[in-house]
Amino acid sequence: MKLATWNVNSLAVRLPQLLEWLAAHPVDAIALQETKLTDDKFPHAELLAAGWQAQWHGQRTYNGVALLSRMPATAVVKNIPGFDDEQARVISGTLGDLRVVGAYFPNGQAPGTDKFAYKMRWMEALRDWLAHELSEHPRLVLMGDFNVAPEDRDVYDPVAWAGQIHCTDEERAHFRALQDIGLVDAFRLFEQPPKSWTWWDYRNLAFRKNQGLRIDHILVSPALRQKVSACEIDKAPRRNERPSDHAPVELTLR
DNA sequence: ATGTCACCTGGTAGGTGA
Numbered sequence A: 001m002k003l004a005t006w007n008v009n010s011l012a013v014r015l016p017q018l019l020e021w022l023a024a025h026p027v028d029a030i031a032l033q034e035t036k037l038t039d040d041k042f043p044h045a046e047l048l049a050a051g052w053q054a055q056w057h058g059q060r061t062y063n064g065v066a067l068l069s070r071m072p073a074t075a076v077v078k079n080i081p082g083f084d085d086e087q088a089r090v091i092s093g094t095l096g097d098l099r100v101v102g103a104y105f106p107n108g109q110a111p112g113t114d115k116f117a118y119k120m121r122w123m124e125a126l127r128d129w130l131a132h133e134l135s136e137h138p139r140l141v142l143m144g145d146f147n148v149a150p151e152d153r154d155v156y157d158p159v160a161w162a163g164q165i166h167c168t169d170e171e172r173a174h175f176r177a178l179q180d181i182g183l184v185d186a187f188r189l190f191e192q193p194p195k196s197w198t199w200w201d202y203r204n205l206a207f208r209k210n211q212g213l214r215i216d217h218i219l220v221s222p223a224l225r226q227k228v229s230a231c232e233i234d235k236a237p238r239r240n241e242r243p244s245d246h247a248p249v250e251l252t253l254r
Numbered sequence B: 001a002t003g004t005c006a007c008c009t010g011g012t013a014g015g016t017g018a
Helices: A011-024 A044-049 A114-136 A171-179
Strands: A001-005 A029-031 A053-057 A065-069 A074-078 A088-093 A098-104 A142-147 A218-219 A230-233 A248-252
Touching: A001 A065, A001 A098, A001 A218, A011 A029, A011 A044, A011 A114, A029 A142, A044 A053, A053 A088, A065 A088, A065 A098, A098 A114, A114 A142, A114 A171, A142 A171, A218 A248
Parallel strands: A001 A029, A029 A098, A098 A142
Antiparallel strands: A001 A248, A029 A065, A053 A065, A074 A088, A088 A098, A142 A218, A230 A248
């Protein structure tokens, strides 16, 4: 069983690259973020023609998430139940005996802003909801663009980024709160190359200089931890012409 | 290098968000 997550930064622009990547990577499901499409514009016919079932939750201009899978997802839930939110950021579904939660965490802009406060509220609501979900779905995967670099080793220049958005103590505390309910960062279950990032700014020749952050993650529940056999970042799509600023992350389960 | 990209409005440029 293989799962993946990818912030495509506009599915309208990136659909050909997504289909190309999926054709070369035999995943069973992929969570997408920043589709930036209203639901009526979602390319479900094109995806179906390529063999992909899809569930989606979009909005105009910003955000938007989707869950593509070879088998149809059941018990689909959009956003965080009980958390009133106009932004489309979460989509969940069941695949076999696996509960999959795909999420696009708020960016947060900068500490002290309203958007940062929203990010903190949102992460707290996600954690509270997932604590309950885990009791009903022991085999659960949370994956997506977390917009949090959990540790200094997830940042190309931790000194320059200290206290900056994605790297603040508050964001990292909320990330640890997800770990406190049992979720495990699958990437860190394995020895990984140093300077492993999932996002590189479009500006400043950041990708060429490998100046990035690891902010896209796949977290697994305790029941799945022993089943994880690999977790890898695929940098290759970041070298495409007109790439997303994020790379996909892939998980292999026994 | 405040260096790009995507999307919107309302156009052939400027603002917002990331």
